[in-house]
Amino acid sequence: MSQMNRRRFLRTGGAVLAASSLPFSVVELAFGQSGPEDFSFAFISDSHITHIKGDKFVRNWDRGMIQAVAEANLLSPRPDFVFYGGDIAQLGTPEEIDHGLEILSGLRGDVHHVMGEHDYYLDLGEHWRKRIGPDHYSFDHKGVHFVVLNSILTYDEWTHRKWDTPMQRMKEMARLDNPDGSPFMVGDSQREWLRKDLANISKDTPIVVMSHSPLQKIYRGWNFWTEDAEQVQELLKPFDKVTVLYGHVHQIQYNQIGNISFHAAMATAWPWPYPETFVQEASYLPKLTVEMSRADPFFERDGTGWQFINMHTGDVDVHYALPDNENRVVAFNEQQDKPVDSLYQDESKQIPPQDHY
Amino acid sequence: MNRIRYPLTQAALAALLLTTQSPVLQADRFTEADLERWTQEYMAVVDKGEKLFHGGLENENTVSCDQCHPDAANTHPETYPKFQQQLGKVAVLGEMVNWCIQNPLESDPLTLDDPRMVALQAYIHEQRRLVPMAPGKH
Numbered sequence: 001m002s003q004m005n006r007r008r009f010l011r012t013g014g015a016v017l018a019a020s021s022l023p024f025s026v027v028e029l030a031f032g033q034s035g036p037e038d039f040s041f042a043f044i045s046d047s048h049i050t051h052i053k054g055d056k057f058v059r060n061w062d063r064g065m066i067q068a069v070a071e072a073n074l075l076s077p078r079p080d081f082v083f084y085g086g087d088i089a090q091l092g093t094p095e096e097i098d099h100g101l102e103i104l105s106g107l108r109g110d111v112h113h114v115m116g117e118h119d120y121y122l123d124l125g126e127h128w129r130k131r132i133g134p135d136h137y138s139f140d141h142k143g144v145h146f147v148v149l150n151s152i153l154t155y156d157e158w159t160h161r162k163w164d165t166p167m168q169r170m171k172e173m174a175r176l177d178n179p180d181g182s183p184f185m186v187g188d189s190q191r192e193w194l195r196k197d198l199a200n201i202s203k204d205t206p207i208v209v210m211s212h213s214p215l216q217k218i219y220r221g222w223n224f225w226t227e228d229a230e231q232v233q234e235l236l237k238p239f240d241k242v243t244v245l246y247g248h249v250h251q252i253q254y255n256q257i258g259n260i261s262f263h264a265a266m267a268t269a270w271p272w273p274y275p276e277t278f279v280q281e282a283s284y285l286p287k288l289t290v291e292m293s294r295a296d297p298f299f300e301r302d303g304t305g306w307q308f309i310n311m312h313t314g315d316v317d318v319h320y321a322l323p324d325n326e327n328r329v330v331a332f333n334e335q336q337d338k339p340v341d342s343l344y345q346d347e348s349k350q351i352p353p354q355d356h357y
Numbered sequence: 358m359n360r361i362r363y364p365l366t367q368a369a370l371a372a373l374l375l376t377t378q379s380p381v382l383q384a385d386r387f388t389e390a391d392l393e394r395w396t397q398e399y400m401a402v403v404d405k406g407e408k409l410f411h412g413g414l415e416n417e418n419t420v421s422c423d424q425c426h427p428d429a430a431n432t433h434p435e436t437y438p439k440f441q442q443q444l445g446k447v448a449v450l451g452e453m454v455n456w457c458i459q460n461p462l463e464s465d466p467l468t469l470d471d472p473r474m475v476a477l478q479a480y481i482h483e484q485r486r487l488v489p490m491a492p493g494k495h
Contacts, residue, residue: 175423176423277431279485280486
């Protein structure tokens, strides 16, 4: 089946698609009980389900989420679970969160959730927590320690400013380029919780941290940023292998800072420009990142997608499933000690659509 | 000879205008105050465009331009007119603005001289100021 036909088939006939034709290859390696086992999980993020009125929702964003769910259900072997990376809603209303969860309920297997700012700033996460559970937690799976943080908190003075309505606060934070916005942070109490959570974990246990915002500083103006990123990184420093997976940025980003690998998720809703394309301000995209192809807006799902994460020996391969574009694989390279794109890392291999300006 | 004949009242009005509008005789002279006012006029339209761009178009589905284009990034105003390969023709920026209004925003297109279209483009260009012109670039 040609690439083009395969994509069309996935869009139109996903439910009956034979799983073997999905464009993913899962590395199968057996490990003893002494070390981490191989396993995989799916990573879906940033659907921004938008309520119009009554039973009407923005069709485009619904479709992105529906497609990701349908494709993730076709993975074989089955992923052990699914992570949802936050921003299930656009304006945090119960209608949006409930509608998004209804679409996600079609996923086979357990789903772990991360809080996004669009889920939080209407009611400070109340409905989200009621439907989903705590916004920061940890668990162990096959020798890997997973930590979920709520990284989209901000200064109390901003959160508890005298807003006309909670919706005004939500809309201010929902606007990415808002000059009156406020930077994301994990905050003192959650960092103290993290310190305690990690205290009894042996240093050779692979750690995977899930957050909504990047736990590194790329561009403050769009909150591609976490104010206390360095302090969180400091807590993760003693461990041999750490991976941070985050949403929010709607684009391919990856980086290596010391022992920590970073990977961003595509949105299922829409792609965001790289910060350097806003020429009036300085920004700091990791040099390691080979950018995604510029999206063709005439293809509604181009520049969107979801991820399939392969964990082996505690390292992470991220498979980007890109509906109207060629899939990408960014895998940890043990020789180079950093994530590397399987095709495009070498500058001479990069293609004109990866040039953003 | 077919000469256009103006009614007397209109001819008189034209003569009156010519004699009272003395600044017409100094068309090449303007002051710092003029420059300031013209900039203010422009920036007022930019500000209007900024509001339209961030949810001010009142389209029913509530999707706004800034959702895909924060700070109007990735709009490349300096590259228009260009061959817009998806449309199969050379297009101006306003035509692509209308494409977005009709598709992701699911609304009706604006005429190219609609003050809202002018304001949107003023904001887009202002955010891209000082980038060299590159018509035709993809």
